[in-house]
Amino acid sequence: MIAIETIHLEKTYAVGFWRKKPRVALRPLNLTVEEGEVFGFLGPNGAGKTTTLKLLMGLVSPTGGTARILGKNIYEAEVKAQIGFLPEQPYFYDYLTAKELLEYYAQLSGMQPKERSQKIDAMLERVGLKDAARLQLRKFSKGMLQRVGLAQAILHDPKVVFLDEPMSGLDPMGRREVRDLIEELKQQGKTVFFSTHILSDAEALCDRVAVIHQGELRGVGRVAELTSSVAGKVELIWNGSAVPAGFSALGAECYTSGERARAVVADVQQEAALEILRRERLRLISLTPVRSSLEEYYLQKVNSAVKPAGVAQ
Amino acid sequence: MSRVVYIAANTFREAVRDRVLYNLIAFAVLLSGAAILVGQISIDIERLVVVNLGLTAVSLFGVVIAIFIGIGLVSKEMEKRTLYTVLSRPVRRWEFIVGKFFGLAGTLLVNTFFMAVGVFAALLYVSHKFQSSDAWILVALFFIVLQLLILCSLALLFSSFSSPLLSAVFAFSLFVIGSFAEDLRLFARMTRGLTHGLAATAAYLVPNFSALNVIGQVAHEQPISWHLIACNTAYALAYSTMAICGAVLIFERRNLK
Amino acid sequence: MSGSRKVTAAASVLLLLSLAGSVLLLRRLDQARTTATPEEVLYLNSPKWVKRLSLGYDGLLADIYWTRAVQYFGGRHVVGAKDYRLLYPLLEITTALDPKLIVAYQFGANFVAPNPPEGAGMPDKAVALVEYGIRNNPDNWKLYYELGFIYYYMKPTDYGKAAEAFERGTKVPNAHPFLRVLAAQMAQHAGEIETSRMLWQAAYATTQEELLRKNAVAHLRALKVDEDITGLETMVARYREQTGVLPSNFNVLIGEGMLLGVPVDPDGKPYKLMPDGRIELRSPEDFSFVVKGLPPGYVPGPPKFH
Numbered sequence: 001m002i003a004i005e006t007i008h009l010e011k012t013y014a015v016g017f018w019r020k021k022p023r024v025a026l027r028p029l030n031l032t033v034e035e036g037e038v039f040g041f042l043g044p045n046g047a048g049k050t051t052t053l054k055l056l057m058g059l060v061s062p063t064g065g066t067a068r069i070l071g072k073n074i075y076e077a078e079v080k081a082q083i084g085f086l087p088e089q090p091y092f093y094d095y096l097t098a099k100e101l102l103e104y105y106a107q108l109s110g111m112q113p114k115e116r117s118q119k120i121d122a123m124l125e126r127v128g129l130k131d132a133a134r135l136q137l138r139k140f141s142k143g144m145l146q147r148v149g150l151a152q153a154i155l156h157d158p159k160v161v162f163l164d165e166p167m168s169g170l171d172p173m174g175r176r177e178v179r180d181l182i183e184e185l186k187q188q189g190k191t192v193f194f195s196t197h198i199l200s201d202a203e204a205l206c207d208r209v210a211v212i213h214q215g216e217l218r219g220v221g222r223v224a225e226l227t228s229s230v231a232g233k234v235e236l237i238w239n240g241s242a243v244p245a246g247f248s249a250l251g252a253e254c255y256t257s258g259e260r261a262r263a264v265v266a267d268v269q270q271e272a273a274l275e276i277l278r279r280e281r282l283r284l285i286s287l288t289p290v291r292s293s294l295e296e297y298y299l300q301k302v303n304s305a306v307k308p309a310g311v312a313q
Numbered sequence: 314m315s316r317v318v319y320i321a322a323n324t325f326r327e328a329v330r331d332r333v334l335y336n337l338i339a340f341a342v343l344l345s346g347a348a349i350l351v352g353q354i355s356i357d358i359e360r361l362v363v364v365n366l367g368l369t370a371v372s373l374f375g376v377v378i379a380i381f382i383g384i385g386l387v388s389k390e391m392e393k394r395t396l397y398t399v400l401s402r403p404v405r406r407w408e409f410i411v412g413k414f415f416g417l418a419g420t421l422l423v424n425t426f427f428m429a430v431g432v433f434a435a436l437l438y439v440s441h442k443f444q445s446s447d448a449w450i451l452v453a454l455f456f457i458v459l460q461l462l463i464l465c466s467l468a469l470l471f472s473s474f475s476s477p478l479l480s481a482v483f484a485f486s487l488f489v490i491g492s493f494a495e496d497l498r499l500f501a502r503m504t505r506g507l508t509h510g511l512a513a514t515a516a517y518l519v520p521n522f523s524a525l526n527v528i529g530q531v532a533h534e535q536p537i538s539w540h541l542i543a544c545n546t547a548y549a550l551a552y553s554t555m556a557i558c559g560a561v562l563i564f565e566r567r568n569l570k
Numbered sequence: 571m572s573g574s575r576k577v578t579a580a581a582s583v584l585l586l587l588s589l590a591g592s593v594l595l596l597r598r599l600d601q602a603r604t605t606a607t608p609e610e611v612l613y614l615n616s617p618k619w620v621k622r623l624s625l626g627y628d629g630l631l632a633d634i635y636w637t638r639a640v641q642y643f644g645g646r647h648v649v650g651a652k653d654y655r656l657l658y659p660l661l662e663i664t665t666a667l668d669p670k671l672i673v674a675y676q677f678g679a680n681f682v683a684p685n686p687p688e689g690a691g692m693p694d695k696a697v698a699l700v701e702y703g704i705r706n707n708p709d710n711w712k713l714y715y716e717l718g719f720i721y722y723y724m725k726p727t728d729y730g731k732a733a734e735a736f737e738r739g740t741k742v743p744n745a746h747p748f749l750r751v752l753a754a755q756m757a758q759h760a761g762e763i764e765t766s767r768m769l770w771q772a773a774y775a776t777t778q779e780e781l782l783r784k785n786a787v788a789h790l791r792a793l794k795v796d797e798d799i800t801g802l803e804t805m806v807a808r809y810r811e812q813t814g815v816l817p818s819n820f821n822v823l824i825g826e827g828m829l830l831g832v833p834v835d836p837d838g839k840p841y842k843l844m845p846d847g848r849i850e851l852r853s854p855e856d857f858s859f860v861v862k863g864l865p866p867g868y869v870p871g872p873p874k875f876h
Contacts, residue, residue: 059401059568060570077403081402083401084401085398090398091394093327496637503640548592551591552592562582
């Protein structure tokens with residue numbers, strides 16, 4: 001079943017006070033996310049990621065096109081009960097405690113009183129805020145707020161979870177925890193749609209990614225496919241501060257840093273390169289085939305010229 | 314409908330925990346206390362001064378509180394994006410506005426109650442006992458609450474489309490203009506033609522605070538007619554409803570940036 | 571978005587209903603409060619306090635008080651209230667806030683000085699108000715004119731003071747030449763009706779204020795009636811001397827060549843020749859301020875302006 005579907009969804013803002021000029025925030029977007037998928041929405045800052053999320057949440061009205069979540073119009077109340085949303089850099093009511101906040105959101109989601117207190121305690125434990133449950137939110141750190149934000153997004157057991165830049169502003173530990181949480185949601189069969197500009201997170205978590213730039217979808221692809229294609233190159237790393245003379249003859253790209261040296265050569269030259277190292281009595285540390293990274297794909301898409309809009313899948 | 318109640322309750326909780334509020338209330342109560350000192354200087358009018366100054370303080374601080382929490386609590390939700398998380402739930406936008414209004418109304422009621430306790434305490438200190446005409450002070454306080462409700466609905470209306478600072482300016486200007494609403498209507502009646510149309514429209518659209526201010530009357534222990542009480546109550550309800558409907562209509566269409 | 575459309579429709583209907591409701595309630599509130607006490611109309615009754623409390627915005631406040639004064643007068647006076655108590659304090663506050671508001675002094679001279687039902691019957695206060703105006707606007711000849719006007723219409727007329735006031739006015743640069751004529755006429759107490767006519771014509775010419783102009787017109791009409799009737803009654807008396815009987819109607823006088831036609835009042839309505847030889851107005855209620863031509867026992871109503 002399709003979890004999220006956008007059909008020619010577009011948004012143009014009128015900017016300016018007197019003479020309003022149109023500013024295109026999102027060119028017609030066609031996108032489909034299957035149920036159970038973890039979908040990464042990639043793009044530089046200001047690419048239109050947040051606009052897309054706001055359109056999907058019904059916070060802004062589209063200039064054209066429609067969107068469906070779980071096969072239903074996004075403005076229907078039933079749909080809203082099935083989704084969870086974490087905005088970018090969330091902030092919550094200063095004078096409420098974490099527990100009160102979750103209580104409030106549980107009420108708004110229409111959860112039964114009995115279910116509420118049980119789930120809230122469990123959720124606080126899950127995001128590691130059990131001890132801070134009775135602390136007012138104004139005393140929370142940024143990372144703690146992000147965790148409260150995640151907690152409210154998944155508290156009511158939604159089928160589809162939207163996360164806007166869930167890792168931003170977190171320390172390495174916090175990022176690790178968020179990653180684990182998204183993994184966990186995936187295991188539970190939830191659909192997770194998250195925007196990010198941190199590619200390593202997307203590479204580690206996503207089934208598929210979309211790249212958006214300047215309000216335009218530049219490409220959609222399966223992460224496994226994008227990164228499995230071998231580029232026909234290998235990377236050698238060895239101990240040593242200099243690159244032997246023979247490497248240049250092989251057409252290698254060489255780098256040195258301190259006690260390590262690194263060279264990338266075509267895979268047909270692999271044996272020749274190893275021979276040189278052996279001859280020079282340099283100790284090989286690793287030999288790995290070079291796979292095209294998500295980064296390359298991303299850079300290629302972002303830097304590509306503007307193409308006609310509406311490229312899907 | 315239950316969601317309106319939840320939003321109202323949460324707004325109330327958020328508002329009453331803000332320390333700024335207590336400072337303002339404390340200041341108003343202090344001013345009622347100061348009335349005792351002023352009253353002692355001028356012989357025979359202690360009671361008059363206490364009632365006048367006390368009720369004026371309640372009214373003015375109430376206005377400041379109504380405008381600032383009215384605007385602050387809504388604009389903060391937008392600025393800090395808490396509104397996004399609320400509206401991504403099965404909550405309709407009108408429920409949010411109406412819930413906010415009731416939450417704010419509750420807050421204002423509680424504020425006015427505490428400030429009123431201050432006034433009555435000062436009154437008791439000066440006259441050592443309450444008299445039956447003091448009941449009219451309750452009517453004056455009730456009118457102040459009505460005035461605050463109107464302002465609060467206007468604050469909501471303005472913050473549904475404008476920045477917090479501008480909203481505060483609008484709301485405060487309307488408070489000042491509304492205090493001269495009767496003069497405005499007199500003026501409208503004297504004009505002719507196009508000016509008349511414009512002036513009359515403006516005169517009937519601005520909130521009418523003149524009839525809601527009976528501080529001078531109750532200070533002189535004059536009774537207030539039931540007809541006035543009924544009319545004022547109905548007017549305040551109608552006007553607030555109007556402003557909230559306006560807020561809902563704008564907010565339904567608004568893009569949340 | 572049908573849900574949203576429903577909300578829009580409901581909110582719009584509720585908005586219109588509550589708007590209508592609040593307008594209706596405001597009208598009721600206004601009715602309930604038309605019997606406002608003097609204190610309410612004045613807000614504050616001490617000019618000094620009003621000025622202090624205006625925080626420097628005295629111009630605006632003066633305009634508010636002026637509006638109130640005109641509304642108070644224009645509204646109540648015309649519908650027949652005989653209560654002028656507030657007119658003087660309102661004008662006093664207005665001029666304290668804005669001493670350059672000449673029209674306020676003109677209003678004072680016209681409506682504070684005369685006796686009820688034409689005015690507040692407080693000539694002393696009116697003199698004080700205009701003198702205050704002269705102190706603040708010594709170069710405005712209109713104020714000297716107003717002052718002389720008050721003295722002339724005082725009962726009994728104070729010719730000396732009136733002449734002095736007009737005389738002072740002639741010394742102001744750009745003063746209207748008729749001040750000199752008025753000063754001379756006051757000095758010789760001459761030509762009652764002529765002087766009055768001149769005064770009211772001047773009153774009409776010195777202002778753009780509608781109500782003041784209407785007042786001047788009403789007085790000029792009354793002067794015309796008084797003059798006509800005086801002339802007609804003299805004619806009737808002469809006829810009686812000649813024939814020994816009273817004329818039964820105007821046609822008798824026309825036949826004698828004493829009149830060219832049936833005499834009419836300024837509205838074009840024929841005068842009535844009464845059996846006792848008096849002349850009466852056909853509709854005395856249309857002429858305020860007349861002293862002649864009224865039926866015996868006629869009590870004038872509040873002034874009417876055209």
